[in-house]
Amino acid sequence: MFLQELSLDLLEELALCDCAVFVDAALEGEEVQVREIFPENKPSFLSHHLLPEQFLFWLEELYHRRPRAFLLSLRGYNFDFGQGLSPEALASAEKGIKILENLIKEVQEREEENERPQN
């Protein structure tokens, strides 16, 4: 799902998921970062700005669902007006795609492992 921002209306759809990966641009930090995130009440004063942890918190409060969730942050280097990605951001995005593919594969393998009958 491609979105410009997180908002309340997405809760219903996330409630149907077992695992969610939030992919977003980062202003600072490593070129590519991935970490597991958990529900946390971190209220934002602006409706434009909603943290994924807060989003998961609302999901748990309202729909009693707690999917596994990861945040994949891709460092951006130029946020000035312009078109297209900077070469550095493009490189981050390409690395991020590979990490995302591996992450999905890993989660799927773990789920299959968990679903396999235990002897």
Added chain:
Amino acid sequence: MGEKITINPVTRIEGHARVSIFLDDQGKVEKTYFHVDQYRGYEKFTEGRHFSEMPMITERICGICPISHHLASAKACDVIIGVEIPRPAKLLRELVHMGQIIQSHSMHFFELAGPDLLLGWDADPAVRNVVGLIQANPDIALKAVKLRKFGQRIIELTAGRRIHPTFAVPGGVNSALDEARRDEMLSFLEEGIPYIQEGIEIAKKWISQHKDECDQFASFPSGYMGLVKKDGSLELYDGIVRFMDKEGKIVREFEGRDYLKYIGEKVEDWSYLKFPFFKEFGPEEGFYRVGPLGRLNVADSISTPLAQKEFLEFKSLSGGKPQESSLYYHYARLIETLYAAERAMEILKDPDVLSLDVLHFGTPQNEEGIGVIEAPRGTLIHHYFVDTASGAMKKSNLIVATGHNNWAMCKAVDLVAKGFVDGKNLKEGMLNRVEGAIRCYDPCLSCSTHAVGKMPLIVEIYNQEGKLEKRIQRD
């Protein structure tokens, strides 16, 4: 002049603003200012772009009401190419607009204004938010989420995606609607209308329980402006601009393209947001309000049955005079949400809505194009100047809904600060009421100034010598 209190940023609004409250020696409020510190740049950096890109560029002004900019821009572009768009295209544009009204208005009532009304002005700020609302009334919260989703889903099913679609183009729209998507929308709108009605009942109950507060909170006379249909009923997509004076007299009706004859803009050195005024009354007396309260005040009726029933009840509260209290914006917003849902259903049942005749092609014929629409927060004007040979934008002027309400928001915070803030015994709930006065108008400061940024909440109190005495920060 004694102390100064700063509320920075104002919370639960779209965008960033700051309020300065100046106190006298006795701690009483002397004057309050509502500052918008963001810088507006869209009008400048669109210069040189091809005019047909404008619906896609200007919608980036906002993540909440991008559809308003998208459509006002497309309407201006229609004028540039000199075509009347096909009726099915007009229906589809209006449909996505109704989706946006539903999602924006419902989100504001439940997510931004709801905590104050349903949990109380003086409730602990730690719980006076969406989480507190969810915990206090999960059933209402679930319905609010659904309503927001229904509005966004209308946009997605009609225009391709929820935020920043590429749907409206000069001459019409670039995709038609099919039966499956139409039927899905009809189905969830049937489900959504009772939720909106439930919201209206909550608002009415709250008003009846807080009648004096509702009638007095940031209540003041002003002019009012909004689009109406030819018969004088509420209109949100296309219509004539009606201006009403503070007595409730309709003083002017004009086409949106003539806005410069009637609307001027004043500048103050303490805010980046300009102060529009009605030229016939001058810059000192010509201030007016737009948005849900302004629209219901200027309208004679509403064309859909359920909303019309609520409209009559709303009108009866002020005995036929304009409703002056800012808190009634919340009530008016819900009535408009009901209209938007009913109107969306009317459009979806229109046989033309499935037509493939959705676009008339054209090339630049006119150097100027003006598009006017009623955004959720009020009248939105896009005015473009184009080089017809190349199609390049030479200049643009955007008057955004929140800008029209700038004076009213300043007046509202001043009145509420004078009524509630006691500088010698300052409590958080007092400042929340000042913020609440602004929230009535649901301002979108990102729209009105188009800036980016992030801020914590800082309250600073200065003594008579201008020395900082107390500073409270909320990250």
